[in-house]
Amino acid sequence: MSIEDDKKRFTDIYNQESDSLFRFCLIRVSDREKALDLTQEAFTRLWNSVSLGKEPENPRAFLYVVARHLIIDWYRRTKSISLESLSDERGEDFIILDEKTTFDIEMSLDAKHVLSMLDKLEMQYREVIYFRYVEGFPPKDIAEILNLSANVVSIRISRGMEMLRRLMGISENDHE
Amino acid sequence: MNKKDFKKGIEDIKNIRMTNAEKTHMLKSILSLPIKSPYMEHVSVFTFINSNYARIAWTVCFIFALTFGGTVYTSGASLPGDLLYPIKTKVVEPVLDIVNNTPIEKVAWEEEKITRRIEEAEALAEDGRLDEKKLKKLEREIEKNSHVFVKVVNIVASSTATSTSSAVEKARDLKQEFRRKINEREEIFNKEEVKREKKTMTADVFEKSGKKDEKSENNLSESRRSKQQEKINKLKNIAIKVLDDEDVFDDKDRNNNGRKERNSNNLEDK
Numbered sequence: 001m002s003i004e005d006d007k008k009r010f011t012d013i014y015n016q017e018s019d020s021l022f023r024f025c026l027i028r029v030s031d032r033e034k035a036l037d038l039t040q041e042a043f044t045r046l047w048n049s050v051s052l053g054k055e056p057e058n059p060r061a062f063l064y065v066v067a068r069h070l071i072i073d074w075y076r077r078t079k080s081i082s083l084e085s086l087s088d089e090r091g092e093d094f095i096i097l098d099e100k101t102t103f104d105i106e107m108s109l110d111a112k113h114v115l116s117m118l119d120k121l122e123m124q125y126r127e128v129i130y131f132r133y134v135e136g137f138p139p140k141d142i143a144e145i146l147n148l149s150a151n152v153v154s155i156r157i158s159r160g161m162e163m164l165r166r167l168m169g170i171s172e173n174d175h176e
Numbered sequence: 177m178n179k180k181d182f183k184k185g186i187e188d189i190k191n192i193r194m195t196n197a198e199k200t201h202m203l204k205s206i207l208s209l210p211i212k213s214p215y216m217e218h219v220s221v222f223t224f225i226n227s228n229y230a231r232i233a234w235t236v237c238f239i240f241a242l243t244f245g246g247t248v249y250t251s252g253a254s255l256p257g258d259l260l261y262p263i264k265t266k267v268v269e270p271v272l273d274i275v276n277n278t279p280i281e282k283v284a285w286e287e288e289k290i291t292r293r294i295e296e297a298e299a300l301a302e303d304g305r306l307d308e309k310k311l312k313k314l315e316r317e318i319e320k321n322s323h324v325f326v327k328v329v330n331i332v333a334s335s336t337a338t339s340t341s342s343a344v345e346k347a348r349d350l351k352q353e354f355r356r357k358i359n360e361r362e363e364i365f366n367k368e369e370v371k372r373e374k375k376t377m378t379a380d381v382f383e384k385s386g387k388k389d390e391k392s393e394n395n396l397s398e399s400r401r402s403k404q405q406e407k408i409n410k411l412k413n414i415a416i417k418v419l420d421d422e423d424v425f426d427d428k429d430r431n432n433n434g435r436k437e438r439n440s441n442n443l444e445d446k
Contacts (some may be wrong), residue, residue: 007207014203019193026192036194040202044209051211107188114185134189168182 042066061144125160279332286325301404322418
């Protein structure tokens with residue numbers, strides 16, 4: 001396969017995933033420049049794999065896994081909080097929605113409110129809800145990103161939504 | 177917050193995007209990166225350690241260490257003209273030059289090198305292999321090493337002494353000590369040589385059972401012994417001469433300094 005074919009395939013993936021990956025990074029680091037850097041780094045790693053003829057089976061999962069690790073590394077480097085205590089409390093999979101996020105990024109009040117509600121959820125539900133309802137990923141993709149089974153993801157989605165409804169005071173029958 | 181607001185909030189979050197300029201620039205930057213060669217693929221250290229390449233590398237290193245280590249060890253006993261002698265003088269000794277890096281270690285090492293050359297000459301003389309060519313070579317080496325020895329001695333003396341005169345005295349002591357060692361070595365060699373000659377002579381006398389004249393035999397070995405001894409002494413004298421020359425130079429230097437000091441004192445008095 002020629003390099004032009006690789007470029008074309010990569011460009012397709014880039015056009016499809018770049019905005020959502022950037023959003024994913026921006027919401028977590030609340031710094032536009034940093035989010036752009038992290039997005040570029042994740043895509044660069046994908047491009048390295050593609051150009052070496054080792055394209056991952058699921059490029060989307062690959063990108064998000066890389067981005068999650070990059071964000072965790074970034075937090076470890078920049079935050080003065082004890083990471084050991086964080087790891088103990090939340091395990092390895094923590095992703096932090098920065099407390100200032102909802103105030104630093106330009107977005108509507110509704111959007112800020114949704115993010116602050118998500119932030120109140122337990123970690124295991126927060127991410128699946130974000131991927132399912134904000135990014136619209138199917139449970140299979142979420143399972144690959146979070147290294148879980150699709151069943152576990154489905155259960156977490158339904159339980160997470162239940163908690164979110166309770167938090168926002170919405171009943172299941174409320175159609176408004 | 178009702179469901180509608182929630183949905184609207186989600187839609188608003190979805191509107192967070194990169195600008196077109198940012199998107200284009202990023203894509204361009206990524207695609208303009210040099211493509212890594214598949215042959216330069218990163219391999220972790222642990223993968224390498226467990227690989228066949230590592231086993232081959234270890235085996236090669238082991239064989240090399242065994243061969244080279246053996247060669248280096250054997251070269252220690254080699255003499256001028258031997259196959260391994262260049263390894264001793266061109267490889268092992270330069271390494272030891274670097275290893276002995278403090279001035280005191282260097283003094284001991286330079287002494288050792290001169291002694292080694294003299295020992296080599298003695299061993300060659302014993303085997304009857306000390307020809308003119310080898311003698312000249314050893315002479316050059318001893319002269320060179322003696323100059324280095326004097327230099328290092330001066331450095332040690334000046335770094336440990338408190339004044340210039342005490343530095344000169346200290347250097348002189350170190351040189352005197354080395355002279356004494358060389359002379360002691362001469363005496364030992366003479367005694368050993370005499371013993372050896374006597375042994376050979378007795379054996380020869382028994383073997384030839386009086387076929388030859390005992391007196392002429394005695395004279396022959398005596399002249400051979402004295403010739404060898406002369407050669408060895410010549411080598412020792414080269415080292416001692418370098419030390420003596422240096423002492424004479426120091427004395428002249430000191431006299432000149434003393435004269436200068438006296439002159440300056442006189443001028444001040446006037």
